[in-house]
Every structure is written in C-alpha cells, then in structure tokens.
Amino acid sequence: MNEELTPLQKELQQRRPFGSRGQESVIAVLRTADLLRRRLSRVSELYGITLQQYNVLRILRGAGEEGLPTLEIGERMVEQTPGVTRLLNRLEAKGLATRSRGESDHRQVICRLTSKGRRLLDRLDPEMEGAAEAGVAMLRPEDEIRLLELLTAIRTGQE
Amino acid sequence: MNEELTPLQKELQQRRPFGSRGQESVIAVLRTADLLRRRLSRVSELYGITLQQYNVLRILRGAGEEGLPTLEIGERMVEQTPGVTRLLNRLEAKGLATRSRGESDHRQVICRLTSKGRRLLDRLDPEMEGAAEAGVAMLRPEDEIRLLELLTAIRTGQE
DNA sequence: AAAACATACTTGACGAGTCAACTATATTGA
C-alpha cells in the first residue's frame, strides 16, 4: 500500500488518501495560496508593510485624487468594513494614507494615498511584481491561461 | 478601451489591466482560495469550531492513540508553532483534545483527540466533504486532474 | 416636521498567524 500517494499527501504527511478528488482539489488551492501569500508577504514586509496594507495602497492609488470611501475599499478586497477601518488606522499612522469626512455625505470617510504612500508603492511595485512572476515562473504561458480558466470557473461557480 | 477585461479584473473592479499574466495568476489563486476557505468555514462554525481547529482535530485523529507532539502538528499545517499551542488551548478548553508531557522526552507535549472530539469529527466530516465537493463541483474530472497538476507544479517550484 | 428606517462607519471582543524572547529539558563535547 501507499504506492499511490499524491504529491499533496506527501506534503501533508497524510496517512490516508483524500476522501475524494474534490476534497484534494480544494486543499490544493488553499495550500498553494498559502505558499504564494508567504512569498509576497516576505517582500512587502521588507518595506515595513503587510500584504493587506499593500493591497489597500494599490486600491487607493487606483482611486486617484478624489479618494475612496471606506466601504468601497472593502468591496474591492472581499473584506469586512471593520478590518478596513483598522487597516487605514495603521496606514494613516505611517503617513501613507489620509482620511477625511465626505463633503456630500458626512457619513462617509474618504481615504486617499499620500505622496509618501505613492513613493513607497513606486519602489515596491517592481519587487512585488517580480515575486509574483517568480511564484508561477514554472508555468508555460498556455498553462497559466488554463489555470486562470479553471480558477475562474471555480469562483463563478460559488453561489 | 476596457473591452478586454478579464473576469478577475471585473471582480476586483480594477481599472487597469494586470501588470502581467503572472501577477494575475497569483491573485487568482489567492482570491479563489479565499472563497473556498469561507465556504468551508461556514460549515465548521455551525459546529462551533474554526477551520483551523477542524484541521488540527483531523490530524490528531490520524495520529491515533499514541498522539502527536505539538511541533509535528505544526509541520502538517503549514503553520508556525506558537499558533498550534494556542489552538490546542482552545481545543482542550472545549474538551476536544488533551495534552500531556511526553514520557520519553519531557520537553514534548503529546496531544490526543478525545472521544468527544472524535464524535464531533464523525458528524462534521460528511458536511465538510460535501462543502468541498460543492466548491469544485463545476469542474469535470479531467479539469480537476489538470488543476491539481498545475497547482502541484506551482508548489514544487517554490524553493 | 417628527418618527422610522437605512447607511457608513467605529468599537469591542475573540480566533488566528507571526516574530522575538524566554523556560525547561536533552544532547554533545571537552
């Protein structure tokens, strides 16, 4: 026995086979994401920010001068609002973002990138891009396209 | 312009294209994993435990009567040790696991599943399996095999 | 115009991941 262990089973030192291929697929996605996330985090933390903070800064840069209300940042991150509020607390403390009450709607809090934040992004971007490239460098272009298709199918299949 | 947005760009409401397909692939893996993790968490939390706690309980069940030292649990979870200590605190508080000093090596702490833990797993397993199956139900068998191959390639390519 | 409701956050509390520092127990080497 044990002559047909999948690579994932060996990684997890599993004694028994997965209950089904469906289960194995899900666990493979989770584990692969974990490795990639670590790789990217290592880079961003060299510059003193977490991966999530980097993500928020990129979203703010995309929003430009007019900024973005807190909730909209959350929507682009699959995250709950409370998390975004506190992320912004830290980015503001580091001088990378600013917040101000919305002028038309005073309930909103408009968030903007500072020039310091923009400079940080400019330095960080090429390194992050390099880390991402390196993370999937072993895939041929047609493999990457196929991977994107399969992952898109999974995501759109979640009701 | 904007006539060639990828599905992922639409999901993230991105205004600009990804810097490269490599970047898009990495983000697709991260985002897909996030959705799947949520799906599984919803199920485990119906039973009062988090996904990580479920993961530890499964590892302990696999270890059987003789149990497993804390560090070895960590190895099978892609996680740092301090986290495992605290996870076990909570599992022990819920009566799902026990700990005792190792007999041969007193530095070790041997963790074991309780019968209550085992019964919880027995009830939870079919539901978790169902959730995993449902998460990738839209893939044909050959798609799943391809996906597993691609993800394995990514993981083994991380030095 | 006042009450009812909705929206946009903020705060508190808890689970979890991660790094650094610390304790206790082995193991090794002079």
Added chain:
DNA sequence: TCAATATAGTTGACTCGTCAAGTATGTTTT
C-alpha cells in the same frame, strides 16, 4: 561530569478577519 548548545514549547506583542453592537448622518414616511 559539566559547560555549551540544541530542541520543544510557551508567552508577549502586533496584525488581520469577523461578528455583534453602537454612533452619527441621510432618507423616507406619514
């Protein structure tokens, strides 16, 4: 044998995700 070193875990501090509850501002209804 005893000091130096390695190993196994725990604790503290900080970041992040998430739920529930609370506050302030807007909108709708009557």
